[in-house]
Amino acid sequence: MDHPLENDLALLAGGEAGRIRRFLLDRHVRTCAVCRETVAEYRELRSELSEPGLPDLNWNFLAAEMRANIRLGLEAGACVRSTQVFRRWNPRLGIAFAGLTLLVGSGFFLRDVRPLRYLPTAAASEAATTVLRSTGSAVEIRTGARSLALLNHHGNAVNQTVSAQGDIGTRYIDSETGSVIINNVYLQY
Amino acid sequence: MSICNIRRTAVVVFLFALAAALSAQETTLDPSSSLKIDLPPDAPLNLISTTMGDSRATSRGGTVVLDLHMGLTLRNSGSRHIRGVTLLITAQEFAPGGKGSVARPSIDVPPGENFTLPIDIRLVRPVRETAGPLVRVQLDGVLFDDLSFYGPNKLNSQRALTFWEVEAQRDRAYFRQSLRARGEKGLQQEILASLAKQADRPQLDVSLTRNGRIVGSTVPATDHVAQFAFLNLPGAPVQPLEGWAAISGNEARSPQIEIVNNSGKPVRYVEIGWLVKDKQGREYLAGSVPAPESTMVLPPGHRTRLQQDTALKFSRAGRPIEIDGMTAYVSQVEFADGRVWVPSRRDLDSSPLLRVTAPSPEEQRLADIYSKKGIAALVSELNRY
Secondary structure (H helix, E strand, O other): OOOOOHHHHHHHHHOOOOHHHHHHHHHHHHHOHHHHHHHHHHHHHHHHHOOOOOOOOOHHHHHHHHHHHHHHHHHHHHHHHHHHHHHHOOHHHHHHHHHHHHHHHHHHHOOOOOOOOOOOOOOHHHHOOEEEEEOOOEEEEEEOOEEEEEEOOOEEEEEEEEEOOOEEEEEEEEOOOOOEEEEEEEEOO | OOHHHHHHHHHHHHHHHHHHHHHHOOEEEOHHHHEEEEOOOOOOEEEEEEEOOOOEEEEEOOEEEEEEEEEEEEEEOOOOOEEEEEEEEEEOOOOOOEEEEEEEOOOOEOOOOEEEEEEEEEEEEEOOOOOOOOEEEEEEEEEEOOOOEEOOOOOOHHHHHHHHHHHHHHHHHHHHHHHHHHHHHHHHHHHHHHHHHHHHOOOOEEEEEEOOOOOOOOOOOOOEEEEEEEEOOOOOOEEEEEEEEEEEOOEEEEEEEEEEEOOOOOEEEEEEEEEEEEOOOOEEEEEEEEOOOOOOOEOOOOEEEEEOOEEEEEEEOOEEOOEEEEEEEEEEEEEOOOOEEOOOHHHHOOOHHHHHOOOOHHHHHHHHHHHHHOHHHHHHHHHHO
């Protein structure tokens, strides 16, 4: 005679077997004394586990100790929070930010060493093109990062001449001598 | 983040910033070693002294920035009065891509006297190419009061100095005539009118590049070809016939102008003044279209075409100037015998369009004397030579 598995008998004893499985197991148990005895043992064990006895402890003392631990945890947490607030204003961080500001500032002021106020913004291919430009303060020839500029350093009242042949001149009155100075820059082949 | 980590980060950032600052600081070089001044031994000029002022050569990262603020004191060692000097400035960085010149026209330096020439240069170049002087200053030409010339003339300084001198003679004669005819009051009115004209003159910022196209080739679809209108000055020995340029927004390219020699003498150089008009109807002096550098001799009655393969972009106060029209006039002519023609004062007053043309260097200088020292100083200057 084939007996069902003990796991199935345990499920039957606990009322947790499926409906069809329970019908088949019940039919077997009615005709099998061995399995009926096994199911009975599982039911007895289950009834014993459902009513465990409480250990003999001082529950009031245990509750007081738990409350004390909770208070201690809250106070420790408060200490940690106050330390973090203090770190936010740590002067070392200030030094770090000052260094960073110095770095960014250096980059800003050193980003361009050209005398003119405008920069070539064209693509890299255009950067290789030689361009002759004039402004009120200088006339400049530039190829990529290289440039040559003649500045109207000592005077103003600039007049400008542009030749389609490839040169630009600026003319100003030298404030020291009162003479006319003409700076020309030539774009050559 | 722990305190230890914060401290470590702060130290790293600070050291990095310090290193960046140290590497970026100006490393002072010797500017005098970056400069070479060459005067030919037989030149009618002697170099008396050179002041370097606040010149400095600095190294920033991978770049050398040479700021030269020099004053050259030169002596007229010849026997004639000097009317103008041009120095050629070359930077090895740009040879053969570019060069400059510093000129001082409208002077009267007797033999044995000194005069100064300020030179202010900024050169930016990679630091790796540092062999030899960065900038070389050479004499390109000296013009004397009899319009004779000395110098290698690599920049055609003889022509430029001669034109400036002829314009100076024209304008000095004009203001002297005003003084004689109408007294100091009349001269004052003329010079005030000149100052007002200079103040009203709108100026453009211009960038110039080689066109990269063959002159006369097909232009892009965004371009259109605009024709020049011409102002014919009554006394001009050369007459413009027709001309055009490719226009695209604020850019004008490949100007071409056909001219005819109406004089009885062969012409070897012509320069056409070029005015542009924006969409609002304002006129500006854009530049000039000169004859090519190659030798041109235009016999009487013959025609030729002036054409330049360059592109000019115009802007004002950072805003592009949309070109709506162009006008041209003959501004300079040099005959084969070396004599030159410039428009007369009457020619320049003949059209309101020419109000935007630049005053001559001498007119600019005389107006500056009046502005700074008054009418008595101007009269004294006009009576000097």
